[in-house]
Amino acid sequence: MSKSFSVKKYLRPLLLPFCSGCGGITVMSEFLRAANELGYEKLDKFVFCSGIGCSSWIPSPHFVADSVHTLHGRSIPVATGIKLMRPDLHVIVFGGDGDIVGIGLSHFIHAARRNLDILVIMVNNMIYGMTGGQVAPTTPFKAKTTTTPYGSFEYPLDAAKLAVTAGACYVSRWTTAHPKELKDSIKKALRMQGFRFIEAVSQCLTAYGRRAGFKDSWEMLKWFKEKAIPIESAEVMSEKALTGKIVVGEFVRRKRPTLVETIYRTIKEAQK
Amino acid sequence: MKQLRRENIRFWQGNEACAEAAVIAGCKFFAGYPITPASEIAEHLAERLPQVGGVAIQMEDELASIGAAVGASWAGFKAMTATSGPGFDLMQETIGWAFMTETPCVIVDVQRLGPSTGQATKCGQGDVMQSRWGTHGDYSSIVLSPNSVQEMFELTIKAFNLAERYRTPIILLADEIVAHMREKIVIPIAKNMEVINRKKPEPYEKAFFGLQDIPPMPAVGEGFNVAVTGSTHDAYGIRFTADAQEHRQLVERLNNKIQSQAEKLADVETYKIDDCEIGIVSFGCTSRAIYEAVEKAEAKGLKIGYTRLRSIWPFPEKIVRQLTETAKKIIVPEMNLKQIFYEVQRVSNGRADVIPLNKIGGGELITPEELLEKIEESA
Ligand SMILES: Cc1ncc(C[n+]2csc(CCOP(=O)(O)OP(=O)(O)O)c2C)c(N)n1
Ligand code: SF4
Numbered sequence: 001m002s003k004s005f006s007v008k009k010y011l012r013p014l015l016l017p018f019c020s021g022c023g024g025i026t027v028m029s030e031f032l033r034a035a036n037e038l039g040y041e042k043l044d045k046f047v048f049c050s051g052i053g054c055s056s057w058i059p060s061p062h063f064v065a066d067s068v069h070t071l072h073g074r075s076i077p078v079a080t081g082i083k084l085m086r087p088d089l090h091v092i093v094f095g096g097d098g099d100i101v102g103i104g105l106s107h108f109i110h111a112a113r114r115n116l117d118i119l120v121i122m123v124n125n126m127i128y129g130m131t132g133g134q135v136a137p138t139t140p141f142k143a144k145t146t147t148t149p150y151g152s153f154e155y156p157l158d159a160a161k162l163a164v165t166a167g168a169c170y171v172s173r174w175t176t177a178h179p180k181e182l183k184d185s186i187k188k189a190l191r192m193q194g195f196r197f198i199e200a201v202s203q204c205l206t207a208y209g210r211r212a213g214f215k216d217s218w219e220m221l222k223w224f225k226e227k228a229i230p231i232e233s234a235e236v237m238s239e240k241a242l243t244g245k246i247v248v249g250e251f252v253r254r255k256r257p258t259l260v261e262t263i264y265r266t267i268k269e270a271q272k
Numbered sequence: 273m274k275q276l277r278r279e280n281i282r283f284w285q286g287n288e289a290c291a292e293a294a295v296i297a298g299c300k301f302f303a304g305y306p307i308t309p310a311s312e313i314a315e316h317l318a319e320r321l322p323q324v325g326g327v328a329i330q331m332e333d334e335l336a337s338i339g340a341a342v343g344a345s346w347a348g349f350k351a352m353t354a355t356s357g358p359g360f361d362l363m364q365e366t367i368g369w370a371f372m373t374e375t376p377c378v379i380v381d382v383q384r385l386g387p388s389t390g391q392a393t394k395c396g397q398g399d400v401m402q403s404r405w406g407t408h409g410d411y412s413s414i415v416l417s418p419n420s421v422q423e424m425f426e427l428t429i430k431a432f433n434l435a436e437r438y439r440t441p442i443i444l445l446a447d448e449i450v451a452h453m454r455e456k457i458v459i460p461i462a463k464n465m466e467v468i469n470r471k472k473p474e475p476y477e478k479a480f481f482g483l484q485d486i487p488p489m490p491a492v493g494e495g496f497n498v499a500v501t502g503s504t505h506d507a508y509g510i511r512f513t514a515d516a517q518e519h520r521q522l523v524e525r526l527n528n529k530i531q532s533q534a535e536k537l538a539d540v541e542t543y544k545i546d547d548c549e550i551g552i553v554s555f556g557c558t559s560r561a562i563y564e565a566v567e568k569a570e571a572k573g574l575k576i577g578y579t580r581l582r583s584i585w586p587f588p589e590k591i592v593r594q595l596t597e598t599a600k601k602i603i604v605p606e607m608n609l610k611q612i613f614y615e616v617q618r619v620s621n622g623r624a625d626v627i628p629l630n631k632i633g634g635g636e637l638i639t640p641e642e643l644l645e646k647i648e649e650s651a
Contacts, residue, residue, distance in 0.1 A: 045493075060499060061509065061510050061511060065497055066496070066497060068346055069502065070339065070502070074335060074336075074366065077337075077338075077339030078342060079343060080331070080339075081301060081344035081345075082347045084301070084340075084344065085300070085327065085348070089492065107332065107339075267325060267326075269322075270323050271322070
């Protein structure tokens with residue numbers, strides 16, 4: 001691990017499509033740092049799948065690697081086909097909250113249930129960023145968005161908790177104000193098998209922050225820091241006390257037979 | 273397969289023939305979601321694919337099924353999904369994505385009677401236009417239409433071969449009758465069955481999405497750093513969404529690689545198309561009625577010919593035009609409310625009088641008698 005490490009060694013020389021200050025850039029670089037620290041000189045053992053949305057541009061076509069840019073919400077099924085036929089490759093999914101737990105929610109739950117051996121990194125900016133700031137399944141109650149001009153009248157989904165319930169082997173949530181923890185969590189997940197889910201709460205000043213009253217991305221990061229509650233503390237807090245907080249940390253780490261293991265065992269039996 | 277050294281006679285159901293043909297064609301991945309009348313394909317492959325080291329999985333819906341199949345194809349394997357109308361609806365967006373990313377895969381649509389849930393277990397031929405225009409944007413499809421168990425077998429193998437040859441999704445447009453009936457079929461000797469595999473890139477190649485009509489296709493994990501996207505992209509897979517010329521070039525090539533081969537892709541059975549007064553254009557289960565009707569019409573002294581479409585899209589224009597040049601009247605029997613009819617009318621361009629014969633409901637077939645009646649009426 002050299003001090004002069006630059007994420008550029010993993011990137012194609014293309015302009016990044018993100019607004020300046022976008023949290024997606026942090027998630028991108030922490031992933032690449034994690035890969036570097038784990039000793040991956042190249043990303044040739046990885047396949048990246050993503051859907052449609054700003055966050056889905058993180059790997060594709062920027063990473064010097066195989067990247068499959070799918071449709072809005074459909075990255076996990078495509079990752080399923082790839083992983084089942086090439087179990088030797090690390091299949092990583094990047095996507096926004098709309099992509100992963102909005103339009104693609106059913107795939108997310110079923111992949112966790114099946115314990116499909118992939119790592120899903122969801123950039124939760126609490127909004128539909130790419131389409132200009134519409135309400136998402138993760139938007140906080142009462143937040144103003146372009147389609148909830150009077151404030152959202154719905155309660156947000158806790159994707160991390162859902163992943164635990166559905167059967168994921170590893171689940172964590174961090175924010176872009178916790179880059180080191182996020183990176184360490186990615187490293188941990190990359191060394192594990194089964195369905196792994198990391199939720200990165202992330203700032204989108206352009207489509208969410210401005211309308212919610214934030215001046216700049218720094219303010220949003222400060223907000224994440226202030227609202228973050230370690231999961232250990234959250235466990236003894238009431239639901240009311242937790243309203244508006246961001247529970248961070250490791251939600252689960254466990255071993256279960258993975259889909260690749262059970263499918264290939266079945267194939268062996270069928271060939272007897 | 274040992275049993276295939278000699279020609280083999282089997283008594284198979286259409287869906288079973290389709291599944292067995294997929295295995296022979298080299299299919300190694302199937303993903304599907306249960307739906308009548310296509311489920312037997314999934315059930316059969318769930319048993320057969322693991323025996324040949326392949327994967328068959330039931331996904332949470334048809335969106336996931338076709339997505340997984342496209343993923344498996346990029347992993348370097350032949351892949352298939354099978355469904356019926358409602359599931360075919362759900363697959364349309366991904367069919368467009370597979371077209372745009374030039375992903376070989378086979379999509380079986382065993383047609384049932386819509387719209388909507390309609391008469392779900394009954395036969396219909398209402399997805400003809402959907403198989404042509406189902407996804408949004410400028411797109412071309414290759415669609416095959418079997419009319420027997422034998423053809424379920426043959427055209428499934430052909431579908432895989434075309435998918436690999438043209439690097440595009442192929443639709444096998446079957447129907448409930450053909451899928452569910454049992455018939456005697458002859459399985460050719462293995463060495464007589466052509467199996468085509470996709471063109472792989474040389475290690476130095478980098479253009480997997482252009483520079484030639486059908487570029488070579490790498491798989492993920494082979495070190496090519498392939499960038500696959502449904503956005504407009506250049507020959508190297510890098511997205512280019514601002515440049516009009518880049519879009520034109522890509523989408524015109526994708527359509528052209530299919531449309532320019534229309535004549536070669538035309539797969540039809542013809543009978544006396546150069547010497548008839550009345551012609552028939554037919555496809556799928558409906559076309560099973562033409563043989564008896566023609567025999568009886570000929571016994572009555574009528575001069576009759578037909579074109580039976582084994583490929584529907586690209587529409588076999590040239591051969592249908594030939595029929596419109598000889599026949600004065602052309603009957604188009606279909607179990608829908610006129611879908612191929614308008615195509616024949618367009619190709620005929622006023623030369624022949626194109627007469628529809630349509631029947632929907634209850635899965636009732638157009639009988640040879642009904643067809644004969646129409647022939648006599650037209651004579
Ligand atoms: C089927 C379909 N519906 C809608 C869209 C339009 N669309 C593009 S991105 C997007 C949402 C983006 O939000 P998210 O997934 O959270 O990603 P972000 O841009 O916030 O990173 C939507 C609705 C689409 N591309 N496809
Ligand atoms: S709109 Fe939001 S999510 Fe998209 S690039 Fe800009 S800051 Fe990032």
